[in-house]
Amino acid sequence: MKLLFDLLPVALFFVVFKYADAHKAWAATFATSHLGFMVSGGTVGEKEAPVLLATVVVILATALQVLYLRLRRQEIPKMLWVSLGLIVVLGALTIYLKSDTFIKWKPTLLYWALAAVIALAPWVAGKNVLKSVLGGQFTLPDEVWRRLTWAWVAFFVAMGFLNLWVAYTLSTDAWVNFKLFGGFGLVMAFMVAQALYLSRHMPEEPGGQ
Numbered sequence: 001m002k003l004l005f006d007l008l009p010v011a012l013f014f015v016v017f018k019y020a021d022a023h024k025a026w027a028a029t030f031a032t033s034h035l036g037f038m039v040s041g042g043t044v045g046e047k048e049a050p051v052l053l054a055t056v057v058v059i060l061a062t063a064l065q066v067l068y069l070r071l072r073r074q075e076i077p078k079m080l081w082v083s084l085g086l087i088v089v090l091g092a093l094t095i096y097l098k099s100d101t102f103i104k105w106k107p108t109l110l111y112w113a114l115a116a117v118i119a120l121a122p123w124v125a126g127k128n129v130l131k132s133v134l135g136g137q138f139t140l141p142d143e144v145w146r147r148l149t150w151a152w153v154a155f156f157v158a159m160g161f162l163n164l165w166v167a168y169t170l171s172t173d174a175w176v177n178f179k180l181f182g183g184f185g186l187v188m189a190f191m192v193a194q195a196l197y198l199s200r201h202m203p204e205e206p207g208g209q
Contacts, residue, residue, distance in 0.1 A: 007184065009061040009087075013054045014180045020050035021173060027053055038095050051100040051172060059091045082113050104167035104175060107183065108160040115156035118149055140198070148194065155190050159183065 020027035027049035035052060036042045044052055062084050069076045086106050093102040121129045130152065131145045166178045 005065065007180075009058045009065065010180050010184075012061050013058040014176055016057045017050045017054035017173075017176050020053045024049060035095065039098055040096055041098075044098065048098040048100070051103065052095055052098065054176075055091045055094050055103050059087050062087050079110070079114065079117075083110055086110060086113075100172055104163070104172075107163045107179060108167075111156045111160035111163065115153045115160070118156070119153045122149075144198075148197070151194070159186065162186075 024046035028044055028046040031039075031044035031049040031052050032042075035044060035056065039052070062080075066076055066080060066084055069080075086109055090102040090106045090109075094100060118129045121127055128142075128145050128149055130148050131140075163178075163183070166182070167175050170178075
């Protein structure tokens with residue numbers, strides 16, 4: 001359930017963009033009527049309407065996630081706050097300037113924020129983020145935790161650059177596909193690889209061969 005909850009804004013962005021992209025004339029008219037007061041010039045063209053509508057939806061979806069957790073008195077993850085801040089600022093620029101450049105930077109900045117948190121936590125907070133999260137499930141030498149930490153840092157840095165490469169070399173439609181399927185798929189594949197790596201360092205159970 002948590003995975004679906006986390007993916008909801010991205011999934012809604014994908015659905016709204018695809019629908020609006022398939023109905024560009026309607027999307028432009030709808031966006032001009034409802035978002036005209038928010039955009040430079042007051043009108044939205046067919047080219048930019050799909051990403052503008054999808055951006056509005058992803059801002060609302062992320063804000064509702066925070067509100068939902070608040071109402072249920074659950075802890076709101078710090079990275080969700082970071083995601084909300086990025087999506088509001090970059091989304092507002094995307095909408096006002098009618099440019100998808102800003103919203104395309106959001107995944108990259110989030111990936112790099114995650115990399116920075118994981119890398120700097122041992123010095124700033126005196127703890128290993130991965131060990132704090134997974135230490136209750138795995139008993140591993142500190143050296144293994146350090147390797148895992150830098151593997152995740154490198155992965156998130158690479159994902160940030162990959163997102164920019166897709167954003168600037170392929171179409172917006174291709175970027176939207178990558179944002180949901182490519183990004184999610186690569187994260188899942190990396191997690192499987194990490195699980196296999198962890199299994200090599202798990203202590204054998206008593207009586208094991």
